Amino acid sequence: MSALWRNREFTLLWTSQSLSDLGGAIAQLAVPLLVLDLTGSPVKAGVVGTCALIAKLATRLPAGVLADRVxxxxxxxxxxxxxxxxxxxxxxxxxxxxxxxxxxxxxxxxDAACTALFNTIEHASLRSIVPAAQLPAAVARNEARTYGTALAGPPLGGLLYGVTHALPFFGNALSYLASFAGVTLIRRPLQAEQSEPPPRHATALAEGLRFVFRNPFLRAVLIIAAPLNFALTGVLFTIVVTLQRHGVTPGVIGLTETIVGIGGLTGAFVAPALQRWLPFARLIRAICWAAAGVLVASAWLTTSVLAAVPVAVAVFLGPSCNAALFGYQAAITPDRLQGRVLSVIFLAAMSASAAAPLLAGFFVTAWGGPRTILFFAASVVVAALTASLAAGIREMEPLEETAPT
Structure with a gap:
């Protein structure tokens, strides 16, 4: 891990994007507060968030094509x-x-469309600046960045918004200036040289889709990532709604996301040790089955903020799973296809998690909190079975022995 921090290019990218992510988390809280102050309408505040989410989803596949063409x-x-x-x-x-x-x-x-493109390119570039053996550790460090800024950003955004409403937005803009400076200072190329001109957009997208669905490991990643994201988003939303229906105060309800965020941040730092302790295939299987088990436990705690603790345990395991899956993906995918492969995986995972709150709302109304959580836990069993049975996971090789196929 110390060798990774001595990697100048990775350190520049990681540091500049930590500041950029922090600015994004600050603005994420300030935007709905601003809309509420201007319009007094929670519906209109929700419309802004929905529009940003739709923009991210719509940009994902084109972003993957652009990341490999430009x-x-x-x-x-x-x-x-x-x-x-x-x-x-x-x-x-x-x-x-x-x-x-x-x-x-x-x-x-x-902002959402540019962020989707930027993040896809950043993930695609990792393989060019980080040795294959260190890719899982790099992914884990990026996970720590995500959870850390998600924890620090909202309180800081609220503080800045309280000083003056414009301050969070200027702070976010300043974070993009830091990102610009960090990317500018990176010396190493962020992609391999291509001997042939890139194909047309539609042909390039079809090539990326074929690569994903013909590769046993990448097919398994799709089936593992989508249910995990779907379940974690759905369970957390179910807990919040159930606590609200039981009269728990908003301040206490807010602790749920803090507890979950701490679990993810801690898990990101522990991920490299878990990867050294267990082979990737066994690690992924163990994490998926453990996540299913702890989410079931959460079903019996829905009237208390303690319901977030099992979710935090599941999220604690998430960075190790992501580091193994995405580190291996980066190692086996040719550089010219990195963006497209990532965009397909991200789109599947994001689409599933976007549908989770809506389904959770319907199911909580019809079934109540415990049964709804059990439904989401059952979806994780799909991921666990895939991790246990899929040939693409069982046949994972040490990263030192992998080569793009």
Whole structure:
């Protein structure tokens, strides 16, 4: 792990994106607060979030194609410039009292689309700046970054918004400036040289889809990642709704996400040790079955904030699973296909998690909290069975012996 921190390019990328993620987490809290102050409508605040989510989902597959067709460094810098200008524009509008719902939605959609493209390119570039044996550790470090900024961002966003409403948006814009500087300072190429011109967009996308669905390991990743994301999102939403129906105060309900976030952050730091302790295939199987078990335990605690503790345990195991799966994916996927393969996996996982709150709302109303959580836990069993039975997982080789196929 110390060798990874001596990797100049990875350290620059990780540090600059930590600041960028922190700015994003700050704005994520400030945007709905701003919409509520301007309109007084929770529905309109939800519309902004939904528009941003739709933009992310719609951008995923095109982002994968672009990540493999264009100069990755240049594309990342363009994304940062667009997000920087949008953030400053919104901050100025808020400071001068000219912010409108249409402007907020426009900025949110631009930011979401550019972030989807940037994140896809960042993940695709890891293979170019990190040795294959260290890819799982790099993924685990990125997981720690995600959970850490998600924990720190909302409280900081609330504090800045309390000082003056425009401050969180200027802070977010400043974080994109830090991202721009970090990417600019990276010396190593972020992609391999291509001997042939890239195919057309539709052909390139079809090539990426064929590669995913013909590769036993990547097919298994799709079936493992989607149910896990679906279940964790659904269970957490179910707990929040159930606690609210039992009259638990909002402040206590808010602790659920803090507990879960701490579990994920701790798990990200423990992930490298777990990877050294168990072979990847056995580790993935153990994590999936353990996640199914602890989510079942959560069903008996739905009237208390303690229901979040089993979820935190499942999320604690998540970074180790992600590090193993995505580290191995990066090692076996040719560089020219990295973006497209990642975009397919991300789209499957995001689509499943986006549907979870809606289904959870229906099921909680019809069945109650415990049965709804058991339903989501059952979906994790699908992931666990896949991890146990799929040839692509059982036949995983040590990373030192892998080569793109």
């Amino acid at each position: 100069d990755r460094r240049r594309a990342m810098l363009i994304c940062d410039v667009i997000r920087l200008i949008a953030g400053i524009g919104l901050g100025v509008a808020v400071a001068t009292g000219r912010a409108t719902l249409a402007l907020i939605i426009t900025v949110a959609v631009l």
